[in-house]
Amino acid sequence: MQLKKKPASARRDAISVGSALAAATCALLGQTAGASESVEDWTFDSAVLYYSESDRVTAVEPVVRGTRTFEDDSELSLKLTFDSLTGASHNGAIVSDTGVQTFTSPSGSTIYRTNPGDVPLDDTFKDTRSAVNGQYTWNLSRTWRATTGLNYSTEYDFTSLGANAGLMWDLNERNSTLTLAFAHESDTIDPVGGVPTALTWQSDRVRTGTSSEDRSINDFLLGWTQVMNRRWIMQLNYNLSASSGYHTDPYKVVTLVDAAGNPEDSSTVGATDIGDGDAQLMEQRPDSRTKHAVYWENRYTRQNDDVVAMSYRFMTDDWGINSHTVDLRYRWKMQNDWFLQPHVRWYSQSAADFWRESITVAEANLIQATQDDVSADYRLGDLTDVTVGLKFGRELASGSKWNARLEFFQQSGDTDAADVDALIGQVGYTFYW
Amino acid sequence: MQQQRQIEAISQGWAGRFSAMASPCELLCRSDSQDEARRLLDLVADEAARIETKFSRYRDDNVMHRINASQGEWVAVDEETSRLLDYADTCFQLSGGRFDVTSGVLRKAWTFDCSDRLPDAETVQALLADVGWSRVERRPGAVRLAPGMELDFGGIGKEYAVDRALGLAAAMTGADLLVNFGGDLAARGGQPWQVGLESAGANGVQGQFSLTRGALATSGDSRRYLLRDGVRYSHVLDPTSGWPVTGGPHSVTVAASHCTQAGMLATLALLQGAGAEDFLRQQGVRYWCQWE
Numbered sequence: 001m002q003l004k005k006k007p008a009s010a011r012r013d014a015i016s017v018g019s020a021l022a023a024a025t026c027a028l029l030g031q032t033a034g035a036s037e038s039v040e041d042w043t044f045d046s047a048v049l050y051y052s053e054s055d056r057v058t059a060v061e062p063v064v065r066g067t068r069t070f071e072d073d074s075e076l077s078l079k080l081t082f083d084s085l086t087g088a089s090h091n092g093a094i095v096s097d098t099g100v101q102t103f104t105s106p107s108g109s110t111i112y113r114t115n116p117g118d119v120p121l122d123d124t125f126k127d128t129r130s131a132v133n134g135q136y137t138w139n140l141s142r143t144w145r146a147t148t149g150l151n152y153s154t155e156y157d158f159t160s161l162g163a164n165a166g167l168m169w170d171l172n173e174r175n176s177t178l179t180l181a182f183a184h185e186s187d188t189i190d191p192v193g194g195v196p197t198a199l200t201w202q203s204d205r206v207r208t209g210t211s212s213e214d215r216s217i218n219d220f221l222l223g224w225t226q227v228m229n230r231r232w233i234m235q236l237n238y239n240l241s242a243s244s245g246y247h248t249d250p251y252k253v254v255t256l257v258d259a260a261g262n263p264e265d266s267s268t269v270g271a272t273d274i275g276d277g278d279a280q281l282m283e284q285r286p287d288s289r290t291k292h293a294v295y296w297e298n299r300y301t302r303q304n305d306d307v308v309a310m311s312y313r314f315m316t317d318d319w320g321i322n323s324h325t326v327d328l329r330y331r332w333k334m335q336n337d338w339f340l341q342p343h344v345r346w347y348s349q350s351a352a353d354f355w356r357e358s359i360t361v362a363e364a365n366l367i368q369a370t371q372d373d374v375s376a377d378y379r380l381g382d383l384t385d386v387t388v389g390l391k392f393g394r395e396l397a398s399g400s401k402w403n404a405r406l407e408f409f410q411q412s413g414d415t416d417a418a419d420v421d422a423l424i425g426q427v428g429y430t431f432y433w
Numbered sequence: 434m435q436q437q438r439q440i441e442a443i444s445q446g447w448a449g450r451f452s453a454m455a456s457p458c459e460l461l462c463r464s465d466s467q468d469e470a471r472r473l474l475d476l477v478a479d480e481a482a483r484i485e486t487k488f489s490r491y492r493d494d495n496v497m498h499r500i501n502a503s504q505g506e507w508v509a510v511d512e513e514t515s516r517l518l519d520y521a522d523t524c525f526q527l528s529g530g531r532f533d534v535t536s537g538v539l540r541k542a543w544t545f546d547c548s549d550r551l552p553d554a555e556t557v558q559a560l561l562a563d564v565g566w567s568r569v570e571r572r573p574g575a576v577r578l579a580p581g582m583e584l585d586f587g588g589i590g591k592e593y594a595v596d597r598a599l600g601l602a603a604a605m606t607g608a609d610l611l612v613n614f615g616g617d618l619a620a621r622g623g624q625p626w627q628v629g630l631e632s633a634g635a636n637g638v639q640g641q642f643s644l645t646r647g648a649l650a651t652s653g654d655s656r657r658y659l660l661r662d663g664v665r666y667s668h669v670l671d672p673t674s675g676w677p678v679t680g681g682p683h684s685v686t687v688a689a690s691h692c693t694q695a696g697m698l699a700t701l702a703l704l705q706g707a708g709a710e711d712f713l714r715q716q717g718v719r720y721w722c723q724w725e
Contacts, residue, residue: 017527017701018716024523025694028516029596043623069646071690072717139717230641305444336465337445395463395624400607432607432623 022071043067047428054421056121057087074138083129083155088121092252092376093280094358095119095416099263102275106192106251108205111274119417122251129155135164143170147181159188166221179223179237187215191250198284199368201271202253206282215245231302237295244288253280254376255358268361281364283375285354291317307331320353321380337395343407345387352380357415378418385411389424400431438478440471445624446608449474453481454591456615460602461626463609473605477598477612484594488517488586490537497584505580507572517586517593518576524589524697525566529673531704532697535578536672537585538563543677545668549661557675564672592650592696595619599692611644619648619692630686630721642688642719650696652703653684653723669703681706688719 049061065079093101093114101114105122114120135149145168153160166181189195190212193205200206223237256264256279263277271279297311313325325347332340354373356363367374386409393403409422438451446463447470460477462470490497500508510518521534539560542552563581570577578584586593591614599612599619609622620626625643642649652669659666659677666677685702689695698716702709713720 017712018698018718020523020527021694021697022690024520025596025691025697028520028593028693029600029691030516073647073688073690073719139719141717142714142719337463401623430623 043430043432045428045430047426050423050425052423053087054423055088055119056420057085057089059083059085072139074136077133077135077137079131079133079135081129081131081133081153083127083131085127085129088123090378090417091120091122092249092254092283093120094255094257094261094263094376096255096261096263096277099277100275101255101263101277101280102203103253103278103280104202104205104274108193113275127155127157129153129158140167143174144168145170157190157192159190161186164219175227177223177225179221179225181219181221181223183217183219183221185217185219187217187245189213189215189246189250196250196282198248198282199371199374200282201266201269202280202282203266203272203274203278205272213246213250215243215247217241217243231300233299235295235297235299237293239291239293239295241291241293242288243290247285247287247289248283249285249375249377250282252283252375252377254283254356254374255280256364257358257360259360261358264361269364281359281367281374283377284371284373285375286319286373289317289319291315305333319380320351321349323347323349339393339395341391343387343389343391346385347387348384349382351382351414355380357381378413378415381414381418383411383413383418385409385420387424393428400429402427402429404428438474440467440474442467446470447474449477451478451481453478454485454594454614456591458615459611459613460598461611461613462602462606463622463624464606469606469608473602473610476601476605480598480601481594481614484590484597487513488590490583490585490587497586500576500578501583503578505577507575507577509575515574517589518571520589520693521586522566524701528701528704530566531671531673532588532700533564533566533672534584534586534588535566535569535582536564536670537587538581538583539670539672539675542675543659543668543670545658545666547658547660549659551659551661551666561672561675564675588700589693589696591615592617592648592692595648595650595692617648617650617692617696618644620644621646644688647688647690648692648695649686649688650692650699651684651686652696652699653682658683667703669700671704678704678706681709682722682724684723685709685713686721687713 045065047063051059061081061083063079063081065077067075067077069075091103096116098116100116101120102111103120104111131151131153133149133151135147137145137147140146148165151162162183162185164181164183166179169178171178194207195210195213197206197208220240221237223235225233225235228234256269258264264279265276266273266279268279293313293315295311295313297309300308302308309329311327315323325345327345329341329343334340354375356374356376358376359367359374387407389405389407391403391405393401395401405426407424409424411418411420438449440447440449443461446461447467449460449470451458458481460474462473464470486492487495488497489495490501492498496510496514524532542556542560568579595612595614595617596619599610599621602610602612603621609624611620611626612618618628622645625645628642628644628649630642654668658668664679666679667681669678670676671678681703685699687695687699689698698718702713705712710722
């Protein structure tokens with residue numbers, strides 16, 4: 001028994017075994033650098049998105065995301081986004097068949113008019129946005145993973161800083177994953193021309209005197225991912241989002257109309273006269289919002305490797321908006337690593353309680369007296385939209401991938417302003433570095 | 434020792450098959466070109482054959498034979514063998530002597546044929562005199578074993594060959610690759626590879642694992658054991674006692690960045706017996722244990 005050594009060193013902290021072994025393995029494989037390097041490569045996803053609404057906003061958005069997986073299976077992902085927006089956006093006023101309407105630009109430097117039948121658009125709308133996101137995910141144990149991230153986004157009148165943290169728990173032989181995540185976001189809104197005093201007349205250009213407003217958002221997510229069988233994965237998420245602070249759009253107005261529905265002049269309410277149909281009230285939204293959303297997705301891989309993905313989302317909030325989204329995709333595998341993916345999305349929402357297409361003098365008086373909320377933003381009204389598109393692409397032998405997407409978006413709502421058609425194009429490329 | 438090498442189209446590229454190290458071996462590659470797949474298959478199969486030829490203890494024309502037949506003399510070793518000896522040394526230290534490349538001689542007493550034939554204690558005791566890495570002497574470029582001792586890289590060689598083969602192939606192509614030597618595998622890919630984990634029992638597949646980059650290795654074998662008085666003796670021998678480990682899982686599969694590392698973690702876990710899962714949990718690696 002002379003060799004029966006005391007396994008003293010075996011009792012050493014077992015945690016050090018894995019890392020010592022990793023180092024020894026690298027030393028052993030020193031000459032096959034290819035294998036060890038490949039573990040720590042960066043993967044880059046790049047894409048350029050083009051979005052164009054007919055006669056309104058056009059956006060070009062390049063995105064680059066780099067992901068790196070480390071030896072210990074942890075992953076770092078960094079994403080950079082640039083947005084460039086040009087064109088005009090609806091300012092909230094009604095589309096009048098009869099009267100000319102007159103508005104001031106947000107800066108107050110110009111006055112513009114909208115002819116009968118036209119959608120009132122503020123064409124000074126031009127913006128660039130840049131955003132950066134960093135996310136790190138690592139293993140806590142065999143079945144627990146943690147993730148945390150930071151994001152920052154800035155544009156000329158808006159800055160947002162956010163942080164998130166989450167836990168993922170694999171259970172049931174890894175066929176189930178529970179996700180718990182929390183995110184906090186702090187926004188600063190710095191409107192061009194100052195913060196307008198809500199519920200005052202646009203032509204009076206009343207400002208609160210503060211240069212910026214704040215909003216904070218807390219998001220909570222509970223997710224369940226379940227492998228139903230070898231081909232079918234299901235996901236169910238519940239999302240609670242509570243925000244407080246400034247939710248008003250400082251550039252949107254609500255049109256004052258007469259009994260016949262024609263735009264009123266500001267003289268009716270004793271406001272500054274800047275032209276015809278200039279009685280436009282600065283909107284006001286609640287200072288808090290609580291949203292609940294449920295998301296359900298099913299992904300099924302067919303025998304021939306085609307994938308069917310179907311999702312449904314329901315959202316309800318304390319502004320009175322309920323929305324439903326149904327999304328359907330089919331990924332069709334073709335010869336030589338090509339794929340073709342048709343996509344259909346249907347979205348419908350009900351209007352917020354305080355949404356009005358326009359208001360009468362009596363309503364305006366009441367709203368101003370009670371400091372009630374009111375907005376004519378079509379995005380808070382009844383809406384239905386349909387997106388139909390096609391994505392295709394190819395995975396190259398080198399492992400890099402490219403794809404292109406073309407989609408048509410058609411929206412309709414209670415008002416003519418809500419009728420928007422858009423064209424969406426995207427080109428994406430994934431490569432290793 | 435040129436093996437049969439076959440190549441066939443699969444849904445995403447090519448699968449090349451051959452046999453080496455007493456195992457079915459496989460190379461999967463997502464390449465458009467059959468010629469490229471053929472070249473990669475040759476590279477991988479040649480590397481497997483090279484390592485098998487060089488380190489097999491069943492041959493009499495290689496470095497292992499020279500070491501094992503050295504009768505107490507110093508034997509010159511090349512750089513690759515030195516690196517494997519360094520690795521074996523690290524594993525011996527990390528395992529407190531339970532992973533020992535000199536323990537192969539114990540197999541003279543143990544035949545794992547599912548019977549109840551245990552060797553007698555004296556036989557095992559006598560063989561233990563020839564086991565002990567700490568008595569192996571080394572100096573740069575050379576090694577010396579006491580007479581009667583033998584080296585066996587069986588616990589490292591196949592996993593090492595997987596890592597080497599993948600490294601060579603990866604340097605030749607940008608395509609996604611998976612190298613699988615008898616269930617020990619390593620992959621490099623942009624798209625994940627779906628890997629089925631075989632169950633030890635008759636009930637087929639135990640699970641599925643998505644592997645993009647990294648490796649899986651399994652230690653243990655449900656078909657090699659001895660059973661006596663209700664105690665199952667696994668074929669994993671503890672060189673500190675000369676007896677098999679009992680009370681542990683039948684097999685352990687570990688995921689790690691390299692196959693060599695995954696295989697060693699799986700082996701070290703098996704050597705922990707009933708403490709296998711505790712050990713793996715402390716390593717923070719993904720693993721699957723078959724206890725049955």
